[in-house]
Amino acid sequence: MANPEVTLKPGREHTLRRGHPWVFATSIAREPQGLAPGASVDVLDATGAWLARGAWSPASQIRVRAWTWQRDEAIDAAFFRRRLAAALRLRETLGLGGHEGACRVLNAEGDGLPGVVLDRYGPHLVAQFLSAGAEAFREEIARAALEATACRGVYERSDVEVRAKEGLPQRAGALLGDEPPPEITIREGELRLLVDVRNGHKTGLYLDQRDNRAAVAPFVRGARVLNVFCYTGGFGLAAGVAGASQVTQLDQSAPALELARRNAELNGTAARTEHVQADAFAKLREWRDEGRRFDLIVLDPPKFVASAAQLDSARRGYKDINLLGFKLLAPGGVLCTFSCSGHMQPEMFRETVAEAAADARVQAQVLRQLGQAPDHPFGLHYPEGFYLKGLMLRVM
C-alpha cells in the first residue's frame, strides 16, 4: 500500500493522532504535487512516523480527511462496505430505518466517513458527497449502500454550497437504481410525514430533530402551541397528535407550508391547525403587541452563523427571537429553543437565551438539554460534529 505521503510540521500531529480526522494545510510541511483530488494519502508526523490514511483535497484548507488510523486498511469498496455495516448496526439497535421509517444511515465524520451523508426515507436512499474523498468514491459508496439496505435507489443531493470549498460543483439527480417518487410518506413514531427528497431542505427532512419532536408531547395536552420556523410542520404535527388544542405553524417558505398543510390532513390535525406564512421576527413582534399568548413555543431557526465572523450578529438574532418567544409565553409556558449553528457553542447558546429571559423579566427552569438524535453521532475527538443544541425551558 504505497500511497503518496503528506508530512506534517513538528508538533502538528496531536489532534489527528487522537482521532480528529482533519489535517489543515497550515499543518503540512511536505505534500505531493499534482495528485488527483480524493486520492488516498498516508499522513506522517515530522519524524516520519505513520499516523493515518486519508483523502487528498488540494483545493480545500482541510487538505486531508482521515479514513482510517489502521496502517493495513486499504481504502477500497470493501472498506466502505465495512463502515456502512457498522453504521447500519447502530441504526438497527436504535430501531430506526426500515421500509417505512426515515433515518440518517451515515453521518459523515461521525460514522468514520468524512464528507459522506446518507439518509434513508423508506425504500429510498439520499446521499450527499461533501468532500473530494467522498466524491471520488461516490459510486462505490452508492453501490455498497444499495446492497446493504436492499433499498430501491440512491438519489444524490450534492447541491450544497460547501462543495465549492472542495473545488466541487453542485450536483443533484438519480445516482443508482430507481428514482424516488415526487413524495415519499414516512413514519416517525405515530406521525406520518410527506417528504420531497428532490426539493426539500437538506435531503428532505430535519431527521436530527426526531427525538425533540417527540419530547414536546408530554407538555401539549390542551395547549396552544406555536411552532416557529416550522418547515413541513414536524413539531406542530407532533403536538397536534399529542392533543394540543390549537397549533400555529409559522414559516416564510410557501412550499414548506404547503407540505405542512398536507401533513396536517394526513395526521388528522388540520382542524386544529393554522398555517401562517410570514417573517418570524416581524410576525412575533406583531403578536406580542397584540397580546397573543401560547402555552408552548418551539423556536428552531435556520443556521444564523455560517462562519466564526458572523457570531456576533448571530447572537443578536438568537437573543431577539428568544426574547420574543419569552414575551409570547403564557405563565407556566414551555419554550423549546434551538440553535443548529456549529459555531455557537452550547454554553454561549445558554447564555444568549438567559440574556433574552433577563430582558423579558422572566425566570425559567431548564427541563431538558436537547441535542441531535443518535443517528447523528459525532466523534468524541470531533466536537464540531455536535451542532444541534436545544433547551426545553419552563417559565416560572
Ligand code: SAH
Ligand atoms: N423545525 C423544523 C425545521 C426548521 S428549518 C423541523 O423540525 O422540520 C428552518 C426553517 O426556517 C425553514 O423552513 C425556513 O424556511 C424557515 N425560515 C428561515 N428564515 C425565516 C424567517 N425569517 N421567518 C420565518 N421562517 C424562516
